[in-house]
Amino acid sequence: MTRDVATVTRDVTIRELGRMFKQTDYNGYPVEEASQVVGFVTKFDYLACFEFTPARMVPHYDELMKRTVADVMTPEFIYVRSDTKLTRVLQLMVRHRIRSMPIIDTDQRLTGIIAREDIIRALERCAPKA
Numbered sequence: 001m002t003r004d005v006a007t008v009t010r011d012v013t014i015r016e017l018g019r020m021f022k023q024t025d026y027n028g029y030p031v032e033e034a035s036q037v038v039g040f041v042t043k044f045d046y047l048a049c050f051e052f053t054p055a056r057m058v059p060h061y062d063e064l065m066k067r068t069v070a071d072v073m074t075p076e077f078i079y080v081r082s083d084t085k086l087t088r089v090l091q092l093m094v095r096h097r098i099r100s101m102p103i104i105d106t107d108q109r110l111t112g113i114i115a116r117e118d119i120i121r122a123l124e125r126c127a128p129k130a
Contacts, residue, residue, distance in 0.1 A: 001103060001112045007032045008041060010070035017046055017069060027099040027115070031073050036108040039073035042099075048072065079104045082111055090119055 008017065008029045020029070021043055028042035049064050049072055079102045080089055092098060093116060100115035 001114045001118055003112045005030060005102070005110055005113045007037075007110065008069050009033065010038070010068060010073070012069045013065065014046065014049055014067045014069075014072070015065040017041065018065075021046060030102045030110050030113065031069055032110065037079070037102055037104055037110050039069075039075045040077035040079075040102060041069050041073040045072045045074065077102070080114065081105070086119070086122055089114055093119065 006020075006024065006026065006029060008020070008031055010031060010033060012020075017029075020026075028040055028045075030037045031039035031041055049067060050061075078092055078096055078098060080092070082103050082105065084103075089101075092101065100113055102110055103112040103114055105111050
């Protein structure tokens, strides 16, 4: 688990979000407002902005880059509490194909984030050395 979590606000533009993904290689960011987590935005959400559809065969790149996180974030996201068992975290990640998820306290405040790499490290510590 990572306790020092980078977050974004709803008003971050897609252009800024793309730069952040490029600089950090994070898979997603919790979206905060008034110190509470109100959503989660991932690389997939970012990429979905540029999807070709019959109505939009050629995306208007400049227009899309001006959109904000509020337009593309997932407001109903999967999260865990700090006391959630590792087996349950793993189950949620596998079932929902999630790469990372926020850890939130009872006041909807962010306390950390857990990623696949954290699970892999924990599993390696549990496995007997060969």
